[in-house]
Amino acid sequence: MDLAEKLAILTDAAKYDVSCASSGSEKKGKKGSIGNTAASGICHTWTSDGRCISLLKLLYTNICCYDCAYCINRRSNDIPRASFTPEELAKLTIAFYRRNYIEGLFLSSAVAIGADHTMERLIRVAELLRNQERFNGYIHIKIIPGASPTLVQRLGYLVDRVSVNIEFPTSRELALLAPDKEAASIRSSMLSIRDKKIELLPALYRGAAPPRFVPAGQSTQMIVGAGDSDDRDILTCAEALYQQIQLKRVYYSAYVPVNQHVLSVGSIQAPLLREHRVYQADWLMRFYGFEAREILGARDFLDLKVDPKIAWAIDNYHLFPMDVNTAPLEMLLRIPGIGPRSAQRILASRRLVRLNYDTLKKTGTVMTRARYFLTADGQRPYPSLNDPGKVYRVLSGMDEENFKQLSFLEAN
C-alpha cells in the first residue's frame, strides 16, 4: 500500500475527533531545531465543512480489537485497514511542517493488540520527532485508555498536550456503547496527568527549572446525541472536568451515524444545532462566570431556538434592564450581546464618559440583542418590552436562520 492510500484511510479514521487546537504552549525557536509554538495557536486551513485544520490529525492504525457502537473503526465494520510506521509518520510530519501546512501532529490510534502496545508506538513517534528530527513544534497525543501510568508519564514529557476521550457523560452510557472501555481508567489517567503537573509547578518543584510536562494541558471529547444523555448530564460532567481535573478544553461532537444502526433516541433532528448550543453553554461556563445549573434552570435540554445566554436572561427577566454605567463586570457579562471584550471596553470607557446609546454601540455591544436588557444614561434604547415572552418571540425569530443552517437535513 502506498503512502497516499494509507494517509487517506487513516485520515478518514481520525476525522471524527474534533480537537485540533494548537494553543496553550509557547515555545521560541531554537538554533539547530525546527519549530516553535504560539500561545494562541495557529489555524492553517479550513475543510469544506468549515472546521479548522491546525494539526496533522491521524490515527497510527485503524486496526482495532474493540467494538464500540458509535465508532467507525469498530472491529465489526468492514472497512479498509492500514497502519503507519513511526518513521513514516515522523518524516511526513516534518515534510508538512516545513511547508507550513500544519502546526504539528495530533496522533491517536485504534487499539490493535493492547493499550500498552499501542501507547508505546505513539511514544515512539513522539521520540523520533523530538530527538531525531529535532522537532520543537506542537505535538498532541491521545492517551490510550488503560495504558500503564509509567507510559502515560513518559509521554507527558515529550508532548504539548494529551487527551483521553471520555466519550459519554455517564459511565452507564460508556458501558453500554463502549463496552471495552472503562470509565475508571479514563478518569485515572486524567488525574495522573493533573497530579504530575501540580507536582512540577515551579512553586512546588525542588531544583532549578522543572521539566516541561504537557505544557498545553489536557482536553477531552464527548459525543452529543449518540446515547440517551441529556444536556444536563453533559454540562454537569464538563463543569466537573474543568473544576476538578483542570481540563483546558472539553470538545463536543454531534454524533454522525457512521454505523448502520441508529443509536440515538432523543434530538435526532438538528444534532449540529444541539452541539452548537452545548458549545455556547461551555463558553458561558469558561468565560462568562456561569454555572451549569444556572444555564439550565429548570430544563434538561438547552433551548434550541435561542442561545443559552438569552434563555437565561429571559428566565431571569426581573434582573433587567441593567444600567451599563453602573453594573459590575460580572453582571455586564450576563447581558446578551455583551461579550468579554465589549464588557472590558465598557468598563474602561465609562471611567471617562457616561455611556449613552450611541457610544455604547462603539464598544462592540451587539445592540440587536442587548437593547432588550439594558439602559444607558437613562435611555432605554428600545420601546421597552416588559413582557419576557414577547422578547423571547422576537429573539427566537432572529435565530431561525441559524437553525436552518445547522441541521443535517439542510446540509445534505
Place this chain on the structure above:
Amino acid sequence: MHCVFDGSFDGLMTLVFDTYKSKDDIDAVSEYSGVESLLPTFYFPACPDKARRVKAYIDKSLGVDFAFMARAAFLSNRETRFRAIVKTIHLSCSIGKAVLDLLDDEVLNFIACQREVNWEAHRFMGILRFKQMNDGSMLAVFSPKHNVMTLVLPHFADRFPEEYLLLYDEERHLAGLSGQGKLRFVEVESIAPQESLQEAELQNLWRVFFDHLAIRERFNPRLQQQHLPKYTWKNLTEMQ
C-alpha cells in the same frame, strides 16, 4: 489642512511633532505621491531627531503595546490610517494611555486598522504555503491586503532557523529573506521559482489529507469561506 509626508514611519512621526500646535486643523494625511495636488498641501520633511523624540514619548508614556499598535496600523491599507495614527497620538498627549478607551472615531479607526493588520498577519502565519526549490530553499508567495511582510517574516525566521526562506508579496513586489539568522527586505519585480522534484508528491499528499479530513455530513462551504476568504485561495495548495 492636507498634510503630506515621505511615506516612512519616521516621516509620519515627524509630522506628529510638527503638526501638534495646529492639531485641530488636520483634515487629511497622505504619502507624497510625486504628483502635484490641485488642493493646497503642506509637506513635512522627515527629521530623525523629531521622529526619535516622538517615538521616545510613545515608548515611555504610552507603552510598548501602543508602539506595536502604531507600527501595525501604519501597515494598513485604509486610506485614513495615517490620520488616525496622528490624531490618536495627539489626543494621547492630554490623557495618556487611556486614549485607547476614548470612544472617539479617530481612535476607534486607529484600533480597527491595527486589528485588521494583526489579524491578517496572524492568518498568513497559518495559510502561507512554502514550496521547496531546487536549491533547497523554501519559497512562499502571497498577496495580502495589508503590508504584513515585516510582521510575518520574523515568525517564520524563528520557526525555521536552519532554512533559507523567501517570502514574496506579489501585490507589492516585496521580498523578505531569512537565512543564517538574518532578515532582509528587498523590492523585486518578479520571481522565477524552480520547484524541487519531491514538491509535487508532497503537495498531492497534503491534498489527500485535506480532502479526507472533511466530514461530508457537515458540509458547509459558507463557513469555510468565512475563515478562508477567496482572495487567499490562489496561493493555497489545497485549493488548486
